[in-house]
Amino acid sequence: MKKINIGIIGFGTVGTGTVKILLNQRDLIKKRTGLDLVLKKVADRDLERPRDISLPKELLTKDAWEIIKDPEIDVVVELVGGTTIAKEFILEALRNGKHVVTANKALLAEHGNEIFKEALQRGLKIGFEASVGGGIPIIKVIKEGLVANKMLAIYGIINGTTNFILTKMTYEGIDFQDALREAQTLGYAEADPTLDIEGIDSAHKITILASLAYGIPFSFNSVYCEGITKITAQDIAFAKEFGYKIKLLAITKILDGEIELRVHPTMVPEHYLISKVDGVFNAIYVEGDCVGSTLYYGRGAGSMPTGSAVVADIVDIAKGINTMPVDFSEKYTIKPMQEIESMYYFRFNALDRPGVLSKISGVFGEHNISIASVIQKGRSKAGAVPLVILTHKAKEKDVLRALEEIDKLPVVSDKSVFIRVEGEES
Amino acid sequence: MKKINIGIIGFGTVGTGTVKILLNQRDLIKKRTGLDLVLKKVADRDLERPRDISLPKELLTKDAWEIIKDPEIDVVVELVGGTTIAKEFILEALRNGKHVVTANKALLAEHGNEIFKEALQRGLKIGFEASVGGGIPIIKVIKEGLVANKMLAIYGIINGTTNFILTKMTYEGIDFQDALREAQTLGYAEADPTLDIEGIDSAHKITILASLAYGIPFSFNSVYCEGITKITAQDIAFAKEFGYKIKLLAITKILDGEIELRVHPTMVPEHYLISKVDGVFNAIYVEGDCVGSTLYYGRGAGSMPTGSAVVADIVDIAKGINTMPVDFSEKYTIKPMQEIESMYYFRFNALDRPGVLSKISGVFGEHNISIASVIQKGRSKAGAVPLVILTHKAKEKDVLRALEEIDKLPVVSDKSVFIRVEGEES
Numbered sequence: 116m117k118k119i120n121i122g123i124i125g126f127g128t129v130g131t132g133t134v135k136i137l138l139n140q141r142d143l144i145k146k147r148t149g150l151d152l153v154l155k156k157v158a159d160r161d162l163e164r165p166r167d168i169s170l171p172k173e174l175l176t177k178d179a180w181e182i183i184k185d186p187e188i189d190v191v192v193e194l195v196g197g198t199t200i201a202k203e204f205i206l207e208a209l210r211n212g213k214h215v216v217t218a219n220k221a222l223l224a225e226h227g228n229e230i231f232k233e234a235l236q237r238g239l240k241i242g243f244e245a246s247v248g249g250g251i252p253i254i255k256v257i258k259e260g261l262v263a264n265k266m267l268a269i270y271g272i273i274n275g276t277t278n279f280i281l282t283k284m285t286y287e288g289i290d291f292q293d294a295l296r297e298a299q300t301l302g303y304a305e306a307d308p309t310l311d312i313e314g315i316d317s318a319h320k321i322t323i324l325a326s327l328a329y330g331i332p333f334s335f336n337s338v339y340c341e342g343i344t345k346i347t348a349q350d351i352a353f354a355k356e357f358g359y360k361i362k363l364l365a366i367t368k369i370l371d372g373e374i375e376l377r378v379h380p381t382m383v384p385e386h387y388l389i390s391k392v393d394g395v396f397n398a399i400y401v402e403g404d405c406v407g408s409t410l411y412y413g414r415g416a417g418s419m420p421t422g423s424a425v426v427a428d429i430v431d432i433a434k435g436i437n438t439m440p441v442d443f444s445e446k447y448t449i450k451p452m453q454e455i456e457s458m459y460y461f462r463f464n465a466l467d468r469p470g471v472l473s474k475i476s477g478v479f480g481e482h483n484i485s486i487a488s489v490i491q492k493g494r495s496k497a498g499a500v501p502l503v504i505l506t507h508k509a510k511e512k513d514v515l516r517a518l519e520e521i522d523k524l525p526v527v528s529d530k531s532v533f534i535r536v537e538g539e540e541s
Numbered sequence: 542m543k544k545i546n547i548g549i550i551g552f553g554t555v556g557t558g559t560v561k562i563l564l565n566q567r568d569l570i571k572k573r574t575g576l577d578l579v580l581k582k583v584a585d586r587d588l589e590r591p592r593d594i595s596l597p598k599e600l601l602t603k604d605a606w607e608i609i610k611d612p613e614i615d616v617v618v619e620l621v622g623g624t625t626i627a628k629e630f631i632l633e634a635l636r637n638g639k640h641v642v643t644a645n646k647a648l649l650a651e652h653g654n655e656i657f658k659e660a661l662q663r664g665l666k667i668g669f670e671a672s673v674g675g676g677i678p679i680i681k682v683i684k685e686g687l688v689a690n691k692m693l694a695i696y697g698i699i700n701g702t703t704n705f706i707l708t709k710m711t712y713e714g715i716d717f718q719d720a721l722r723e724a725q726t727l728g729y730a731e732a733d734p735t736l737d738i739e740g741i742d743s744a745h746k747i748t749i750l751a752s753l754a755y756g757i758p759f760s761f762n763s764v765y766c767e768g769i770t771k772i773t774a775q776d777i778a779f780a781k782e783f784g785y786k787i788k789l790l791a792i793t794k795i796l797d798g799e800i801e802l803r804v805h806p807t808m809v810p811e812h813y814l815i816s817k818v819d820g821v822f823n824a825i826y827v828e829g830d831c832v833g834s835t836l837y838y839g840r841g842a843g844s845m846p847t848g849s850a851v852v853a854d855i856v857d858i859a860k861g862i863n864t865m866p867v868d869f870s871e872k873y874t875i876k877p878m879q880e881i882e883s884m885y886y887f888r889f890n891a892l893d894r895p896g897v898l899s900k901i902s903g904v905f906g907e908h909n910i911s912i913a914s915v916i917q918k919g920r921s922k923a924g925a926v927p928l929v930i931l932t933h934k935a936k937e938k939d940v941l942r943a944l945e946e947i948d949k950l951p952v953v954s955d956k957s958v959f960i961r962v963e964g965e966e967s
Contacts, residue, residue, distance in 0.1 A: 252681075406846045
């Protein structure tokens with residue numbers, strides 16, 4: 116039976132899950148694949164931290180380089196995260212002839228081109244199923260299952276933290292800060308939640324999916340990225356009135372040869388399957404030219420689900436499956452954000468005076484923005500009331516210019532809010 | 542560049558899709574995989590039938606054996622369907638050293654053991670992604686993506702025809718016969734719809750998924766199979782009152798080493814993602830011990846989606862991926878249907894007299910069936926009114942015995958109806 120020796124760098128959440136699976140499912144995997152996955156070494160700077168699995172001392176080391184240099188190790192699993200030392204570990208492992216499995220989306224999104232070049236030159240494989248969608252085998256699905264398709268569009272809820280926060284806000288009517296605090300209490304959000312709530316984590320992941328889908332270099336710097344910190348309970352309630360939910364979507368699609376690459380809060384029709392994906396769950400909608408609409412749903416994080424993806428990668432590498440596309444070198448253009456077209460939701464804080472709607476819609480008209488529906492609520496002689504407008508498809512640049520003008524109108528107080536809207540035009 | 546010569550037997554719906562994809566996406570697949578998929582020959586008894594693609598004459602033949610015997614052909618794609626001549630084609634192709642790709646769920650479910658034995662002995666591969674879930678890469682997901690998981694349960698909506706009919710009945714309140722007629726008009730149901738509406742097609746497919754999930758021989762004859770012909774608009778309306786939808790689910794799960802294998806109409810909590818899968822779409826919920834809950838959604842049939850799966854199989858075979866599990870020889874026990882436990886929905890046609898509920902619930906009590914909720918509607922001095930009961934978990938055999946007694950009660954007219962219920966116990 117073919118033996119595969121595995122070294123794991125990083126004995127944290129995902130490391131622990133991976134170790135458990137390698138030990139507990141060793142026989143199952145032998146039976147299923149004819150492969151013996153041998154856990155040879157686990158490295159972590161801190162071996163004293165309490166973990167819910169204990170390993171014999173000879174399996175543990177504080178020195179990651181011991182694993183990277185070990186001539187018996189076939190596959191190095193990088194689970195330390197971050198974009199500094201992890202990069203060195205992976206590059207050096209490749210230079211030492213080892214296949215690599217990683218869950219590190221930030222590293223791949225930001226330095227993937229360099230890493231894959233190194234691997235390609237050496238004929239080595241990089242497994243990265245765990246980098247997007249946790250346990251959902253979305254990388255395999257796009258790369259192998261849908262290999263016969265031109266990819267038309269991917270829409271992903273690929274950050275569990277923000278989906279948990281938006282779900283809480285939606286069902287309990289609470290505000291962002293309260294929902295964030297609850298996410299932190301439950302361990303779904305970090306003490307510093309920036310990467311999640313600003314959409315950066317989603318941007319990392321959609322970078323990876325876009326490279327896979329279109330065969331293009333990793334283009335993290337071209338991702339338009341907007342987080343959920345400005346979403347209010349009020350906007351969620353208005354969205355509901357129009358039949359929408361607000362989700363943080365990571366989007367990549369191709370139109371006339373131009374690729375869109377963006378992360379932002381999005382109003383999604385309530386009856387779409389993806390808008391029913393609640394809590395910490397992830398889902399990725401993939402549209403191919405042959406297969407049509409498909410969707411993949413599961414836990415986007417966590418020790419065991421992510422470990423499940425890591426181990427599947429190890430098996431694929433051991434079976435000799437080409438887990439790496441031929442290359443990521445397709446020529447491409449990323450469409451500038453200003454050029455995208457979308458429907459839009461606007462909320463203005465407008466003085467409750469005659470003619471306000473006509474003024475605002477006048478500005479819209481001048482910028483080729485056509486209004487689909489309006490909600491104006493409440494009456495207030497003194498103060499401002501929310502005026503909510505849904506538009507037909509318009510260009511982002513027209514929207515930005517119109518907003519600039521509208522925000523200068525004396526009848527409009529506060530800065531206006533807008534959220535992009537997906538779905539069929541009404 | 543590695544060339545793979547392909548022969549297709551069966552130029553019908555799926556055959557046409559496969560041919561189109563092989564021709565249109567040839568360059569795309571070359572770029573992605575480094576493989577040149579060459580369509581060498583297409584066989585069909587009827588070459589005159591109008592198709593929306595025309596092939597050069599030299600690619601066409603009426604004689605399937607020409608493909609099977611052609612020494613240059615590497616992969617034979619069987620798309621004729623049925624369990625007679627298709628079986629001979631596949632076995633003879635294997636004997637001639639060819640890999641096989643098939644969409645034929647009936648054949649695999651009923652004769653898969655013989656076919657896989659032949660392939661295994663000869664070290665040949667059988668791709669069958671297209672046999673379940675159309676374009677959804679569910680076979681690959683279970684076999685490779687979730688390879689590190691013990692499979693706990695699979696719940697599938699894997700027949701588009703019945704899901705279309707139930708969706709129509711649910712949203713339009715129409716009866717089964719009317720919905721079936723509409724499905725036939727739209728081409729979603731065949732003139733003889735038996736295989737679909739009696740659940741047999743779903744039983745074929747769950748047989749295949751169970752073999753993959755548990756490594757067991759194909760066990761079609763052990764599948765409990767009940768179709769949707771007895772579902773009424775009334776039951777769908779009552780289900781809605783309790784917060785459920787009625788779906789035809791194909792279920793396989795393992796409990797204490799015993800495998801359940803069954804297809805029947807099932808009440809599913811409305812808020813479950815799978816209960817939102819409407820129309821001809823399919824979805825498969827897969828629960829693994831590491832990954833937890835996952836779901837895969839897409840078109841379960843059709844020319845291009847199914848062709849997408851066929852071509853993905855050809856690519857996997859060409860890449861040398863082991864598309865076949867080591868074997869399907871795990872020892873196993875299928876739990877007899879009478880031994881399963883479930884929650885249940887009952888509808889009785891009961892005379893509207895005092896004491897009826899007490900009589901019925903008395904029989905339930907004697908058979909260890911505990912009632913969760915009751916709906917009794919309408920008043921009718923002369924006739925019968927529907928009495929609807931939802932139970933906690935009970936054993937199927939106790940339910941059948943209780944029903945036998947209840948149906949004999951003079952206060953109960955007509956045969957009683959029961960539907961199994963999934964979800965958390967209330």
